[in-house]
Amino acid sequence: QPVLTQPPSASASLGASVTLTCTLSSGYSDYKVDWYQHRPGKGPRFVMRVGTGGIVGYKGDGIPDRFSVLGSGLNRNLTIKNIQEEDESDYHCGTDHGSGSNFVWVFGGGTKLTVL
Amino acid sequence: QVQLQESGPGLVKPSQTLSLTCSVSGGSISSGGYYWSWLRQPAGEGLEWIGRVDTSGSTNYNPSLKSRVSISVDTSKNQFSLKLTSVTAADTAVYFCARHPITVGVDAFDIWGQGTMVTVSS
Numbered sequence: 001q002p003v004l005t006q007p008p009s010a011s012a013s014l015g016a017s018v019t020l021t022c023t024l025s026s027g028y029s030d031y032k033v034d035w036y037q038h039r040p041g042k043g044p045r046f047v048m049r050v051g052t053g054g055i056v057g058y059k060g061d062g063i064p065d066r067f068s069v070l071g072s073g074l075n076r077n078l079t080i081k082n083i084q085e086e087d088e089s090d091y092h093c094g095t096d097h098g099s100g101s102n103f104v105w106v107f108g109g110g111t112k113l114t115v116l
Numbered sequence: 117q118v119q120l121q122e123s124g125p126g127l128v129k130p131s132q133t134l135s136l137t138c139s140v141s142g143g144s145i146s147s148g149g150y151y152w153s154w155l156r157q158p159a160g161e162g163l164e165w166i167g168r169v170d171t172s173g174s175t176n177y178n179p180s181l182k183s184r185v186s187i188s189v190d191t192s193k194n195q196f197s198l199k200l201t202s203v204t205a206a207d208t209a210v211y212f213c214a215r216h217p218i219t220v221g222v223d224a225f226d227i228w229g230q231g232t233m234v235t236v237s238s
Contacts (some may be wrong), residue, residue, distance in 0.1 A: 003161075035235040036225070041231075043120075043228025043229050043230050043231055044163070044211055044212070044214075044225070045228070046224050046226050049224055056222060060224075060226070094163065101174075101176070103185065104165060104176075105178075107162045107163040109161065109162040110161075110162045110163070
């Protein structure tokens with residue numbers, strides 16, 4: 001099954017831009033990945049799905065235009081422009097794999113984004 | 117607007133069974149079209165998918181937990197439940213329930229509960 005790798009932390013100044021990376025393990029370059037925003041004390045919130053062609057489908061409810069994705073090779077990255085205080089969250093990427101009894105969802109370790 | 121709410125004991129003794137329930141409000145679980153999942157997040161770690169159930173009761177489990185997990189659905193109560201047997205300290209985590217559509221399109225987890233902390237300790 002695929003492994004998703006995320007750096008544990010990232011930071012950016014208010015109003016700046018940041019790219020959060022999510023890297024698939026070798027052999028899974030055709031996989032799509034979902035991004036979730038997770039604020040403390042709340043359930044995660046779907047941001048959007050990304051494949052090699054960029055966004056797949058639609059953004060989650062209330063996700064601002066400042067959020068975008070780009071997929072290339074094994075990378076499925078989330079970029080946030082004009083960062084606001086409310087963007088400070090943990091960000092998780094996940095994907096599904098297999099079928100039937102071998103079906104599984106897998107997630108990266110998450111990245112904690114700090115707004116400076 | 118559909119909402120999910122986890123409930124259950126916050127403290128479970130080692131070797132015992134962890135039991136949690138997810139209550140669905142604002143919509144009927146019987147309407148179909150969704151999988152209903154349990155996930156968890158240990159402190160300082162990423163999310164881990166535990167398993168899912170559909171409204172017929174059909175289940176899929178994470179192979180790493182399969183021998184200890186059971187997920188069931190009770191459509192009369194509009195809820196689904198998790199049982200995890202033989203727990204150890206490694207099962208200490210925030211547990212989430214969530215749903216995702218059964219579709220060939222974007223089948224991401226679109227609604228989540230707020231999570232409930234479960235500690236395994238004597």
